[in-house]
Amino acid sequence: MREKNIGIAAISSYLPEVRISNEELVQQFGTWTPDKIYHKTGIRERRIAKEELVSEMAFEAAETLLKKYDIDRSSIDLLLLCTETADYLMPSTACIVHDRLGLRKNSGAFDYNLGCSGYVYGLAMAKSLIAGQLAETVLLVTADVLTRFIHPGDKSTRTIFGDAATATLVRRNEAVGNIGGFVLGTDGSGAQNLIIPSGGMALPRSEETAHERVNRFGNVRTKDNFYMNGPEILQFSMREVPLAVSDVLVKNDLTMEDIDLFVFHQATKLMLEHLRQEIRIPEEKFYMNMESLGNTVSSTIPLALEQAEAEGALKKGMKVMLVGFGVGYSWGATIVEW
Secondary structure: OOOOOEEEEEEEEEOOOEEEEHHHHHHHHOOOOHHHHHHHHOOOEEEEOOOOOHHHHHHHHHHHHHHHOOOOHHHOOEEEEEOOOOOOOOOOHHHHHHHHHOOOOOOEEEEEOOOOOHHHHHHHHHHHHHHOOOOOEEEEEEEEOHHHHOOOOOHHHHOOEOOEEEEEEEEEOOOOOOEEEEEEEEOHHHHHHEEOOOOOOOOOOOOOOOOOEEOOOOOEEOOOOOEEOHHHHHHHHHHHHHHHHHHHHHHOOOOHHHOOEEEEOOOOHHHHHHHHHHHOOOHHHEEOOHHHOOEOHHHHHHHHHHHHHHHOOOOOOOEEEEEEEEOOOEEEEEEEEO
């Protein structure tokens, strides 16, 4: 079977140096406490990209992978870059990263715009392109600087999100575990619940979009800023994620007991605990690592995989369920043999 032995060969990451702790946020907000923020989010600090562009962060993550694992860069057939905060409307940021990495010119590169489900979608594309013999080795990069679009006075989102980049090498090789079947889903009716309203063709930025508004909870934002409707996102997640878990098990002819580790998009601890209990996942099989990173959007799952392996929670031969869900709405799930 040509689809067999297409798997994850390596993962690396880049984290901005700037750290923002709960204590610092409390000093700026003048309300809440560090413990209240942690109780609501499961996050104690987050990394913030003050100056870095997505292309710079993506380059650092990918360059680290190539050097750490001694990967011949001429072996890369395709670069996929998942980002919602591209350097430019055009050209594709992937082309800039491709050039900086010195990849060969007869290899492809393109961006795709997805957030919290983006890593799973990227694995689906990488596997499909390799199975279709359009590539043998794919470099899948995730990078976002979403915090740059968050208003300093928006407690509802500033306490949650951080910035990061990751690079994942996907290739066909007898030595790598297989990436299994996928379940992907979309519900665009929820698009307005996770959105940066202005800046595109639908609503160009202007003096009007930059006008500050304060909601009944005291959160400040403009239409140029990121907006999240938390209650609606929780309802969406509780509705679709358990179904995706059930469907991906059927797709791969497995049961819950066959899965050694569950790695979901690291949204917030509160949301993940709701999902874990609803799906009845044993706590010892459910990995969470947002405490010192925050919600890094498309990078949460690969960051969790990298850290879980480093801690010994993820070992060779384990079956890992990956589930991403969020902006769009969109969601995706797969099962990876490590």
